[in-house]
Structures are given as structure tokens and as C-alpha cells.
Amino acid sequence: MSNHIRRRPPLAALVTLTAVATVLAGCGTVDNSKGGGGGTSGGGQVTLWTHNAGNPQELGVVNQIVSDFNASQTKFKVVVQAFPQASYNDAVVAAATAKKLPCLLDIDAPNVPNWAYAGYLAPLDLPQDLVSKNLPSTLGNYQGKLYSIGYYDAALGLFAHKSALEAAGARVATIDKPYTADEFNTLLSKIKSAAKYQTAFDLGTGDTGTEWWTYGYSPFLQSFGGDLIDRSTYQTAKGVINGDKALAWASWFQGLVKQGYTPAKSSPDAFADFVNGKSAMVWSGIWNSSNLDKVKDGVVMPPPDFGTGAKIGGGSWQWGVSSGCNKQDGALEYLKFSLNTKYLSQFAQKQSVIPATEDAAAITPGWQSGGPKRFFLDLSKKDALIRPPTPGYPFLTTTFAKAAQDIIAGGEPKKILDQAASDIDENLKSNDNYGF
């Protein structure tokens, strides 16, 4: 027993030391992340969360804006915390559940109604003349109020080898005159029979991220005349996702695989295959427009018009203010400051994105009217259709993505789409139509 007494003091000291160290470490991290909640009104720290850790260009512009804002006034100090994109949404939902959201945060456009409905976001009280300059697809409106505003937008495009088009005797489609459905199908069969390329038209099905499937492929459905949900009432998807027009889309979509124009599962980087000459055309977006320069005869075109006009997706990352923020005036000040033309131009210069305002496009090289990059801005203005702005969007997107995957895998389109419609309607009913 005397051994124990001699050994006890060092052990007790070690345990106490560990406990104290743990408590201090815990307090330390809590301080850093809890910036938005504490402090009195009339100034202080404003936390900002963003999804672009790992994207040094975009994060660099955000940091620049923040340091400029902090230097321009002494009342508020914005502190940036960057997250990797893959875990960002989960981090925000977890923080919202714990009521520890930051003051400023960016949100992927289709999630804005969902988070506004849940009470995470506060309506933005920005001057109308500032807001009206933005492309409509960069604004997050829900129930008549503005909840988010973006600095840029993205767009989809049909990239092609010009030599393949010429060999098939087809014209290059323009924004004013996209391909018709027949024209496009003829083009595909001619490219396939020429047998110069392994794949006539790579849809990019190797990307298993759910949002790509909805963002990339629902515009085709919308061009045929269908949609994910009835946008006049937002209370049902019957007849819209499983009506005749939707079935026409499904059989065209499935036909691409059945007739061998596109692989059922492309490689994870379909654009790399296009650059390497494996495919004649690829369905991708503006984020690959810089890679297009690697292709000698690469052109980018709008998608075909399947009946109701060519359609592409719209809405990228947008910025909002959380409802629990007690420095709303500081957050709004920052937003107003950041919507400066020179910053919007910076975003478009450092990344392949569409600048949100005409003024920004005018001062960004290549984006002026007639410039080489102008195509995406004009395309977005004419053909962009944002994903349905409803709080039920997470359910819509997972259901549509699964339906599209099942259709590509060769399932029976009518059964798949009917099941999707009934699943969506059931979800809407159990959520009281999300307030619509």
C-alpha cells in the first residue's frame, strides 16, 4: 500500500494536467467558431463561412474583399472560415441544428428556399438598384423575398469537335438557332456511322454526384416540356414528371444509350476524354471552358431545342445572412460592399464563371459584347431556367437523379417516372406542400 502513496502524486498531477489542457483546448476552439453569436450590438466580429477551401482562386477573391472591407471601416470586422465543398452543406445543417450559424454564409442556389423555409436565413434588405443589376438566375427569391444574391453564375454547354460537325455535314448551332431534335438525332447517327470517334455524344454519366444529374439532365426534360414539379402550384409533380412530354424525354434519354451514342457510364472525367479525341461531343459546362482551348477545333454550342426552347440550368453559389445573426447591419454592409463591379469582375477573371452584372462583364477581358467568352453570358440570359425554387428541392433532386440513373440503366421509363411522381407527391403531402 505504501507503494501506492508514493506513486499517487505524480499520477494525480498528470491527470489534472490533462484535464486542464483539454478544457483549455475546448474553450479555444469554441471561441474561434462562435464569432457570430456573442458581442453587443453596434459593432464587433462578423463571421463568414464559405465553401471554397481548396479553391484558392475563389477563396483569394473572398479574402481580398474581406480585408478591403475591414480596412474601409472600423465598426465591423469580418472573419472568414473556409470549408471544403464536399462537407460544407453538412457543416451548415449541423451548425443550424445547434443554433451556431455564422452571420454570413454562401449557399448553393437550389438550397436557398429549403434553408429559408427552415428559418436559417434572414431576408436581405438590399437597395433595389443594386439588386436589379444582377442576372435573375443569381438571385435567390422565395415567397416574394430575396434571401440570397450571387457574384457569378455557371452555365451548361454542348462542346464539340468542329471537324466532326463538318464531316457530318452539320452547321454549328448558335444561341438564336439551336439544333432541332431531328437535326441533333441525324447528327448523332452520322457521327456514329463515320466511326471516327469512340463516342458520338458523351453525356458525362460517370459523375455520380447527385446534383450533376439534376443540374445537367433536367434541362433536357424541361426542353421537352416536362419538369420536376408543377411550377404554377408547387403542389404536385403528377403529369409533369410523368406526363407524355416527360415520357418522350425518357425514351430519348434512354435511346442515347441503346443506340450507342453515349456510354451508360462514362469515365469520371468526360471532358478529358473529349480533349483526348475519344468523343465527338460532350455535355459539360463553363467550368471546362478553359480546357476547351486545349482542343484545336473545339466549339461550344447551346443544347438542342426539343420543343419548348433550348434550356440550361442556372443558379450557382449565392450569399445570404443567417437569421440568428445579431449583427445583421454589419452583414448587409459587407454584402453591399462586396457587390462592387470590380470584385464581380475579379471572380469572373480568376475562375471560369459568368460575371453577375453587365457592368462587370464590360470590364472583364473576353466578356464584352462580341468577346470570346461572351457566349455563356448570352446563353444564360436567354436559356437559363433555375431549378425549382421550393423547400422540397432536396427530395426532388434525389428522386429525379435516381429516376434518371434508372432510365439510363435500361429500366422501364413509365414505371420509373410514375414511381418518382408518387414519391414526390407523397413527400409534398407529408410536408403540407412546404407552405405553398
Added chain:
Amino acid sequence: MSIQTAATAAEPTIQAKAGATTTRAHRHEARSGILMVAPAVVLLLVFFFIPVVLCFLLAFTNARLISPTPAHLTGLDNFTRLFRDPVFWASLRNTFYFAVVVVPLQSGFALLLALLINVRMRGTNFFRTMYFIPVVTSIVVVSILWRFMYQPHGLINSILQTASFNVVQGTDWLNNTASAMPAIMFMSIWQAVGFHMVIWLSGLQTIPEERYEAAELDGANTWEKFRYVTWPGLRATRTFILVTITIAALSLFAQINVMTDGGPLNSTTTMVYQAVRTGYRQQETAYASAISLIFFALVLAVSLVQRYLTRDKD
């Protein structure tokens, strides 16, 4: 062998010591014991038992992940919806399919490897390490690599073509409804067999040498030695391996999530994958809790049946 004889020899000494301790020493020991166990018990309670109980309660409500209105009780609505859902039945079927094939194949193959490794030769350590390396590799990394290997022009098809002189062409493994699940089974067995091989190995090495010598003397051949000495001696190991492989097989998730997202036409969706998809991506927490509750009941039933079948019959 020496372990058993040493254990029997220690018993009288321990009993002698037990009578010599006082009540105060008992209480002191008990208190120290409780203090030492307390952190683990608290962690288990807070991070395991309480969430599990909450999950079971949520299954009877209409809770959402994100919602302005609070959840309220809805009784058995989630369960009736579950039983009407064709994807749920497909998940159930696939989960059982995977377990029924993987459990015997993986444990049998692991036993075979353990028997091969259990010889006193140079180089067995090398092979043991080689077989064990896939186990310590993250299953997500393994899934990504094998996804590339299973592509139509990937490594697996190239090997098949070269080895069979272009007779066997191979197929688009992960995109055919018939071959997607077997492909995932093959990869899962490859990844986990090393772990169970090591467990079998430890079981093999506890079988006393004398029994093998006795069998030699009785004139037994290799198969008879296996059947009458090795197999009975592995009973405890067998039970443990059976239960752990079954539970691991029933909770198949990571491979599906990375490789096939539920697979071509629901051919690889499993219960855990469905629970994660509906609960997290579709934000229907209560529905996912219902799936989890049914999964729990299933695993419990299977484990109890296995325990009953492998119980001590004396």
C-alpha cells in the same frame, strides 16, 4: 497445452488470496473499478445508447432534418410507407443476398488461408502481411480503385482477356444488374478476408500440439486430422467469426455509396444505404429511423439465431 495447465494451476492460489482481503479493500476496489469504467460508460451512454433510443422514438414521428414545424407522433405511418416501397424490399433482398453469399465464402476462404499460413516455414510472415494489407486500407479507397478496375476497358477485363487468350471478354461489371452485386461481393471478400484469416490463425494456434501427435499415432491422414482435431478445436473461433462476419455483411454501405449509388435498377441498394439516403440526402429523418429500427431488429434476430445454433451443448 501450457496455457490450460497454467490456468488450472493458478485457480487454488487466487481462491486463497480472495479469502484474505477485507471489506474496506473490497469497497475501495469496487470504487476504483467504477471510476475506471466511468468515462467509457458515459461515452457509450451519450454517443451510443441515447442516440439509438432517440432513433427508435423518431421512427414513430414525422421528423425532418430541416423543418420550421416541430415533429409530432404519427404512429406506424412510416412503417406502412416502408412496406409499400419497392426500393425497401429490393434493399432487404440485396442485403440478405450479400450476407448469404459472403458469410460462408469469406469465412471458408479465410480458414483456407489460415491453414496455409500456419506452417513453420520461411516466408509465411511475408504472405501473412500481404493478405492483411487490404484490411488496413480504407474501404473507400479500395472501392474507388476497384471502380476503375471494373470499367469495361479496365484492369479486370484486361486480365481476363489475357489469361484466357481472348476467350473470356468480361463485361461492364458495375452496370449490369446481374453482375454488379457479385462484383462488389468479390471486392469485399478480397478486402476483409485478411482480418478473419488472422482470427482463424489465432484459433488454430491454440489447439494443443499433443492432439495432432496423438492423431499421427492413431494413423490419421490430413483430412481426418482436420476433421477430428482442427475443426472441433476451432469451435469458439468459429462462433466469433460467424457472428462478426454476419453483422459486417448485413451493414454493407461504403462500397455501395462509392461505387454504384444503389446500383443499376436497385440491384445493389442495401438497408444502411437506404437509411443514409433517405435520412440525410432526402432529409426524412423519421423514415430513415424506421429503416434503422427494422435493420436493428433484423440483425438482433440473426445474431440470436446464430448464438442459439452455436451454443454450448453441455
